[in-house]
Amino acid sequence: MKLIPDKPFTYGDEDGDFYIQQVRRTKPFGRTNHDHPTYEIYYLAAGERVHFLDRRTVRLTAGDLVLVNKHVVHNASDLGPPEHERIVVNFSDAFLGAGHPLHDPLLLAPFARQAAVLRLGAQERAFAEQLFAKMVAEAAHERPGREVYLRLLLAELLLLAARHPADEPKDVAAAQSPLQRKIAEVVAHVNASYETKLTLAGLAGRFFVSPYYLSRSFRAVTGFTLIEYVNLTRIREARRLLRETDLKIIAVAERTGFDSAGHFDRVFKKLTGTTPHLYRKLNRL
Known part of the structure; x- marks a missing residue:
């Protein structure tokens, strides 16, 4: 899907069972402090950002995948030039949580740290971007089995995150003055x-x-x-x-x-x- 700068593609409600938004911004933009009753996956495809996550400030670069647990307060702001592209996925327990047949405790393991930052390697990044592209394409068209396929894609993405080494990269912490x-x-x-x-x-x-x-x-x-x-x-x-x-x-x-x-x-x-x-x-x- 071709993105129009500063015009997000959005499917679903942020606090609903499943939500995805992809946007490429060219102007300064900051998200105010917020939390929600859903899990959040944030992927920075291009640019740099600063996030306040779980009582700490982190610096994100292209290829970083962030997993934010339910009810964790977070925000985002520019770091240098405002241009960036990101994808956000929110989902509820009802969509892929403990009550769903596709659920496995391993899928939610990355959320145990409240807010985890994963720096993806080249192969992981290509795979994650392929999954996000499929999610956006599926969400954009009303077809039979749409939610089923979105759940399968989400499960693949969560499995990728669960298999990633748990240690955060040392340069994630924002350089502190x-x-x-x-x-x-x-x-x-x-x-x-x-x-x-x-x-x-x-x-x-x-x-x-x-x-x-x-x-x-x-x-x-x-x-x-x-x-x-x-x-x-x-x-x-x-x-x-x-x-x-x-x-x-x-x-x-x-x-x-x-x-x-x-x-x-x-x-x-x-x-x-x-x-x-x-x-x-x-x-x-």
Whole structure:
């Protein structure tokens, strides 16, 4: 399929059972921080990008395949010239998860690290691009057995990823400036201490910078405001506790650093679109 620059080919809904989008961009473009209840496969066919994945910043080059687990916050931004081409596939558990006849635990193994970056060799890259091209061609035409074939192609792609060496290439981590190293320290502290009281002033004092400098720098490096990141980290853990434990909702709120059930409920609903009670009911393991 011939791509028109900056005009994506899209099939499906990003939070639905199966979604694929291919786009070649020539203008600056950045995806805001987001997560979704589906698995994501991101393939960079051309250009360079910077992604925030699972609380870290990574540098992607052409041929990199990224696998992002469900509910992992991530974003994308330009690295140098904005021109790039990428393909994104999202799929749900219903499409190829534990309840589907084609499912095998090996297929979802690459998602165990929350966000894995695979640097494909020449043969792997050619094979992956062939699979993506077949997916796009199949999605573009309404024919009998379309979903069956898309599942088969997706299973092949996941098997390719599962067989790839687990170790990430050493140059995936984005080269860090002193500012980025400082913000990485702040991120690590938030990740380890989200259940405690965290304020802009308190964190600025801990890391020997002014609140204004920390606020501006944190957003420039991560794409989040500091408070957004604190809340996202807390809600990520809250969702896990709601799914996996019998803790009362007020106890979940306390364990994740919220000072009241009302505050927890408001932030949870803002970030997930639902209440803690309903989230537990719909997602209980």
